[in-house]
Amino acid sequence: MIKTVLTLSCLIISLAGPTQAASQSPLPKGYSGWKKSVRKVVTDKKSLFYGIHYIYADPKAMQGYRAGNRFPEGSRIIVEHFTIKADNPAVDGSKNMVVLMQKDKRQQATGGWLYAGYTAQGRSSGLDTVQNCFSCHQKEVASRDYVFSGIQDFK
Numbered sequence: 001m002i003k004t005v006l007t008l009s010c011l012i013i014s015l016a017g018p019t020q021a022a023s024q025s026p027l028p029k030g031y032s033g034w035k036k037s038v039r040k041v042v043t044d045k046k047s048l049f050y051g052i053h054y055i056y057a058d059p060k061a062m063q064g065y066r067a068g069n070r071f072p073e074g075s076r077i078i079v080e081h082f083t084i085k086a087d088n089p090a091v092d093g094s095k096n097m098v099v100l101m102q103k104d105k106r107q108q109a110t111g112g113w114l115y116a117g118y119t120a121q122g123r124s125s126g127l128d129t130v131q132n133c134f135s136c137h138q139k140e141v142a143s144r145d146y147v148f149s150g151i152q153d154f155k
């Protein structure tokens with residue numbers, strides 16, 4: 001199980017282009033006070049999200065979810081990801097990744113969203129976000145303003 005997580009992290013790191021500048025956007029402070037999603041457990045080991053995660057949405061992002069995934073400028077959505085203990089998925093493992101999407105109309109190459117990845121400690125993981133983030137969100141959910149989750153995740 002730990003091996004799977006490590007393999008994934010290595011995959012993500014190796015996909016990042018060597019010349020790509022690390023995203024410098026700091027992780028927004030106080031996001032733990034935002035609206036928190038239901039607990040989401042992914043037991044498919046092939047999934048990038050294998051483990052347990054929670055989505056946090058700020059008030060603007062909540063407006064966007066309520067409007068059927070039409071997000072106003074400035075909306076911020078964060079996912080905190082935890083490892084999963086194979087013998088007991090009821091308990092969160094250790095935090096191993098945090099990701100952010102922030103609606104920013106200057107980010108034309110990534111659909112008007114800024115994407116950023118962080119370590120568990122909140123340091124930038126320096127990924128090429130076009131290749132490692134936007135490609136998947138674009139392919140799967142362009143028609144939902146590039147956001148997979150929906151208002152049903154916040155019930």
Ligand code: HEC
Pocket residue numbers: 040048049053055077078079099100101115116117127129132133134136137146147148149150
């Ligand atoms: C292989 C596909 C894939 C890649 C690559 C990917 N994501 Fe996602 N992302 C998803 C899925 C699926 C969800 C929905 C999880 C859920 O519904 O609980 C998601 C959810 C999110 C969310 C919460 C908003 C939403 O869309 O539901 C954010 C923020 C996010 N991802 C950021 C990132 C960032 C930053 C990266 C790059 C470091 C990234 N993602 C890479 C598939 C991907």
